[in-house]
Amino acid sequence: SAATKFPRSPAFSRITSEDIYHFKEILGEKNVIQDEDRLSTANSDWMKKYRGSSQLLLAPGSTEEVSQILHYCDSRYLAVVPQGGNTGLVGGSVPVYDEVIVNMNRMDKIVSFDQISGILVCEAGCILENVGAFLANEGFIMPLDLGAKGSCQIGGNVSTNAGGLRFLRYGSLHGNILGLEVVLANGSVLDMLGTLRKDNTGYDLKHLFIGSEGTLGIVTKVSVLTPPQLASTNLALLACRDYFSCQKLLFEARRALGEIISAFEFMDCHSMEMVLKYLEGVRNPFSSSMYDFYVLIETTGSDEASDKSKLEAFLGRSMENGIIDDGVIAQDMSQTMSFWRMREGITEALVKAGAVYKYDLSIPVDKLYDIVEEMRSRLGHSAKVLGYGHLGDSNLHLNISTATYDEDIFAKIEPFVYEWTAKNKGSISAEHGLGLMKADKIYYSKTPEAVNLMASIKRLLDPKGILNPYKVLPPSLILPN
Ligand code: FAD
Ligand code: MLT
Ligand code: ZN
Numbered sequence: 089s090a091a092t093k094f095p096r097s098p099a100f101s102r103i104t105s106e107d108i109y110h111f112k113e114i115l116g117e118k119n120v121i122q123d124e125d126r127l128s129t130a131n132s133d134w135m136k137k138y139r140g141s142s143q144l145l146l147a148p149g150s151t152e153e154v155s156q157i158l159h160y161c162d163s164r165y166l167a168v169v170p171q172g173g174n175t176g177l178v179g180g181s182v183p184v185y186d187e188v189i190v191n192m193n194r195m196d197k198i199v200s201f202d203q204i205s206g207i208l209v210c211e212a213g214c215i216l217e218n219v220g221a222f223l224a225n226e227g228f229i230m231p232l233d234l235g236a237k238g239s240c241q242i243g244g245n246v247s248t249n250a251g252g253l254r255f256l257r258y259g260s261l262h263g264n265i266l267g268l269e270v271v272l273a274n275g276s277v278l279d280m281l282g283t284l285r286k287d288n289t290g291y292d293l294k295h296l297f298i299g300s301e302g303t304l305g306i307v308t309k310v311s312v313l314t315p316p317q318l319a320s321t322n323l324a325l326l327a328c329r330d331y332f333s334c335q336k337l338l339f340e341a342r343r344a345l346g347e348i349i350s351a352f353e354f355m356d357c358h359s360m361e362m363v364l365k366y367l368e369g370v371r372n373p374f375s376s377s378m379y380d381f382y383v384l385i386e387t388t389g390s391d392e393a394s395d396k397s398k399l400e401a402f403l404g405r406s407m408e409n410g411i412i413d414d415g416v417i418a419q420d421m422s423q424t425m426s427f428w429r430m431r432e433g434i435t436e437a438l439v440k441a442g443a444v445y446k447y448d449l450s451i452p453v454d455k456l457y458d459i460v461e462e463m464r465s466r467l468g469h470s471a472k473v474l475g476y477g478h479l480g481d482s483n484l485h486l487n488i489s490t491a492t493y494d495e496d497i498f499a500k501i502e503p504f505v506y507e508w509t510a511k512n513k514g515s516i517s518a519e520h521g522l523g524l525m526k527a528d529k530i531y532y533s534k535t536p537e538a539v540n541l542m543a544s545i546k547r548l549l550d551p552k553g554i555l556n557p558y559k560v561l562p563p564s565l566i567l568p569n
Contacts, residue, residue, distance in 0.1 A: 093528070094558045096185045097567040100167045103144055103188070107164065111146055114156045119194070121145040130189050133182045134175045134236075135439055135446075138524060140183030142169070149194045151269060151277055151308040157190060158306065158554075159275025167554050170302035172244025173215065175236035177435075177446055178523025180301045181244070184558045190306060192243050198222055199309060206314045207266060207283045212243025212307045228314040231258035235432035243307040249299030251519030253432075256480035257350040257388065258315060261298055267311035268294045272304075273550035283311050296545065301521045302556040304549045320392035321350070322399050325427045326406075327379035327414040331457040334381050337411050338453070338479055341385055344402045348395050351386035352480030356460070359434050359476040362489070366437035370430055374414050383412075383479070384431055434476055438489055441472075445488040445498065447505050450515035453482045459508055460486055466500055483518040506532040522560045530561065539565070 111120045121127070122144060131140045148154045161168050167187040174181045183189060192213035199209040206228050210219060217237040220230050232245060234252035244250075246268065249261050258264060267282035280294045297305055328334045334354050341349055357380050363370050372378065389395040399417065406412045418424040438444045451459065460475035463486065467473060470490070477485040486505065490497060509516050510532045516522075522530060530539055543565040546553070553566045 094184065094563045095569070097167075097553070097557060097563070097569070099165060099553070099568050100187075100557070101165045102186065103166065107160075107166065108144070110160060111144075111157070114160070115146060115148060115153055119147040119149065121147060127189075130171060130174065130191065131182055133177075133179055135177065135444065137444075138179035138182050138184075140169075140185060140187065142183040142186055142189050145189040145191055147191050147194050151195075151271065154190065154195075154271045154306050154308055155275045155277050157188075157275075158271055158273055161188060161554055162274045162552060165552060165554065167557050169556055170243075170247070170306045172213065172241035172247070173236065173239040175240045176244065176248060176523060177448070177520045178517070178525040180248070180521055180523030180556065180559050184524060187557065192241060192306075195243075195308065196241075201226060202283070205283070206316060207311060208314050209267075209281065209283065209309060209311045210242060211309055212241060212246070214242050216240050216242060216245060223314055224317065227317050229317050230254075231264040231313065231315055232261065235435055242310050242312070246298055246307050246310055247300065247302050248521045249519070251478060251481065251483060253351050253353065253478070255478060255519075256352055262295055264313050265294065265298055265310060266313055268297055268307055269309035270294075270297050270305035270307050273552065273555050277308075278305065281309055281311050285313070296549075299521065301523060301560050303546060303560050304555065306555075318388050318390050320387075320389055320395045321424075322387045322396060323418040323424045323427055324385045324399060324403060325373055325416055325418070325430075326383045326385065326403070326412045327374055328381040328383060328411070329413055330380060333411050334383055334457075334479060335453060337383055337385075337406060340406065340411065341402065344405075345385070345387055345398060348387040348389035348398065349385065349480075350388035351384060353384040353431050353477070354479040355382050355431055355434060355476035356380065356457075356474060357382075358472055358474045359487075360430065362437045362441060362472070362474060363430050363433045366440040367429070367433045370426070370433065373416060373427070373430075379413060382430075384427060431476070434474070434485075434487075438474070438487055441489050442491040443489070443493040445490075445501055446520075447484075447486040447516075448518050448520040449484045449486060449505075449509050450482055450518040451484055451509065451512055452514070453479065455512055456482060456484045459484070459505070459512075462508070463488065463501070463505070466504065467497065470494075471497055478519075481518070509533075524559050527559055528562045 169187045171191045195211040195213035269281045270278045464473040472489040474487040
């Protein structure tokens, strides 16, 4: 398993009964959790692929409590894993060994919302969907959306720099997060909770924490710029005969629907077959036949009539010139939800199908599907190879599915997939992060000089290396053996 590739660092202490006593002083009895069932859940990731052996979960209720926890852990050389909704897909959110789990569930308050600017300040443990519901009442939306919205937390989203389904329209969290409050490894609280669009006073430190996967600090509060909810949304599900048509469709959609396009997602027929087979209530939208590729185009705009007719005209033209072979526009809320379910449900269907080897790649769009085809011919009939993802952002999710985990298949996938990606100037993590899975793979996408600078920053902010050890960077750069 992945855990065995890095040994437990002897620098870290083991938890004693005195430590437990101290944590109870800080948090109160009931927020110091040693219960076996709860620990079993928290030790295991969403895919059930990574498993730690932590004996202790702490549930702080305030920034001050997070600060006291870290101050104590740092002084005692106790390693810590920050944990949000535990929906991460790279083994970053669970302990590798006996690290203390600091779970953010209780920090779920909205702090403030400004109706004029759309700027929201909330605690890191707020669940994305709940924040969305709060904002809907105010006439705003979150600038990010993802399939895990019912469980993932805004603090986890920030810490992974999550991309998701609205990235095409609203861009990265590096643009939408206006400020952060972070607790550093030694317990000091760094207040960078700005609510300004523009602020060029020195180095913009919050960016270090966005995407640092809990290795530089624990995010406790977030300030985010939220866009207004617009009057009309349309969703079209389209069928293409080949990947080249999907690419042409993207090129044309960017021009014809430029100011209203809000998502452009794709999935191949293997992904569609997977959701049809494993998810309840999902039916083939084009009942007559299966196509090789499916594309979801969402538009969001302010003029219902003109948005709709623009989309219809675009689909009509795309049909006529053969870019798409079929297509439907969702007619109501329930159809809209069922179209999204097909795309967002692939991850869940894959887990139901058995073992999944998951890769999250940025690849220039013209070559993006080549790796899927090459992988398919490498593996033959031994595995199912699926390609889906955020085509509008050049982000491919390459997934290989087998009934049970198989070392021989794994050896045919890695390092091939990373080498191919590096050779084609891609990234081995577009949006999921490196976590435990790819901590020793960073050199495929970053130069040694860049990695060394990252390690220096890590050592500066967390000299003892207690925060999320064995993740993101090769442990040999950070921890004494
Ligand atoms: P966790 O899984 O708990 O943690 C993730 C990482 O962040 C860990 O390294 C953890 O230590 C750290 N962390 C968590 N909270 C904090 C905090 N407060 N302070 C410091 N560090 C912290 N990802 C995408 O980018 N795009 C997608 O479209 C997408 N879709 C998904 C769909 C499904 C069905 C699933 C299961 C996952 C999906 N993901 C996606 C991956 C995952 O949901 C995201 O990475 C999400 O941002 C993780 O949030 P979380 O609260 O669950 O964090
Ligand atoms: C998605 O886009 O569906 C998510 O990133 C999850 C996945 O890659 O399976
Ligand atoms: Zn994704």
